Amino acid sequence: MARTTDRSTTHLTRRLVQLYVGLALYGASSALLVRAGLGLEPWGVLHQGLAELTGISIGVVSIIVGAVVLLLWIPLRQRPGLGTVSNVFVVGLAMDGTLAVVGDLDALGARIPVMVLGIVLNGVATGLYIAARFGPGPRDGLMTGLNQITGRSIRLVRTAIEVAVVVTGFLLGGSLGAGTVLYALAIGPLAQLFLRLFALPEAPGPGVVVASGEPSTPAPAAGSGPVAAPTSGQAILPQ
Numbered sequence: 457m458a459r460t461t462d463r464s465t466t467h468l469t470r471r472l473v474q475l476y477v478g479l480a481l482y483g484a485s486s487a488l489l490v491r492a493g494l495g496l497e498p499w500g501v502l503h504q505g506l507a508e509l510t511g512i513s514i515g516v517v518s519i520i521v522g523a524v525v526l527l528l529w530i531p532l533r534q535r536p537g538l539g540t541v542s543n544v545f546v547v548g549l550a551m552d553g554t555l556a557v558v559g560d561l562d563a564l565g566a567r568i569p570v571m572v573l574g575i576v577l578n579g580v581a582t583g584l585y586i587a588a589r590f591g592p593g594p595r596d597g598l599m600t601g602l603n604q605i606t607g608r609s610i611r612l613v614r615t616a617i618e619v620a621v622v623v624t625g626f627l628l629g630g631s632l633g634a635g636t637v638l639y640a641l642a643i644g645p646l647a648q649l650f651l652r653l654f655a656l657p658e659a660p661g662p663g664v665v666v667a668s669g670e671p672s673t674p675a676p677a678a679g680s681g682p683v684a685a686p687t688s689g690q691a692i693l694p695q
Contacts, residue, residue: 471588474654475539476546478584483515483550485581488574490514491558492567495633498618499595505628515552519544525594532601537591544594571635575642583650
């Protein structure tokens, strides 16, 4: 049993590392898109618009918006996980931390590569975070909750939410541009790729060792293989 316990602990540790590395990289990637100045992802447009309006840092705005969205889970009867709560704080803190290190960029020759890096890094972060399986982000739960309440498709609900978020953010002064379009086109394939790359096997279950401590040879338990990447309707983003 000791061997099984050790493997379970290692598995949990790896999941936790993936969760927090993914969330930190997500915040960093969002900050790179801000510095590129060529357009942000949909929720980033709203966060930037609110930051311009209030004078609060964009990372703190992200935390506040995430907390407000999380409160909307209550009437929608969604259940948060560790990843949900961690998302609210870690992404915003990482974003402000990255912005403090990476200064403003003036030359277009520097801004374009930073934009591309930010989008690719966002895909990596998405794969890490979701594959850790600690629960959806606050904004994802809003989407799935509305899907269950209204009976509308995930695609329609997500599109409606993001259109509303982008329009509101733009009216408040958020940045729309080529980066917004490129992000919309690229993030789905990137997320799917990295979800498969970072998928973890299920934790070892009981019965894989015998009393003597030597491995037994039962048939593999169902679900013990690599976790399949979500389908296109399920591969939701951490925000």
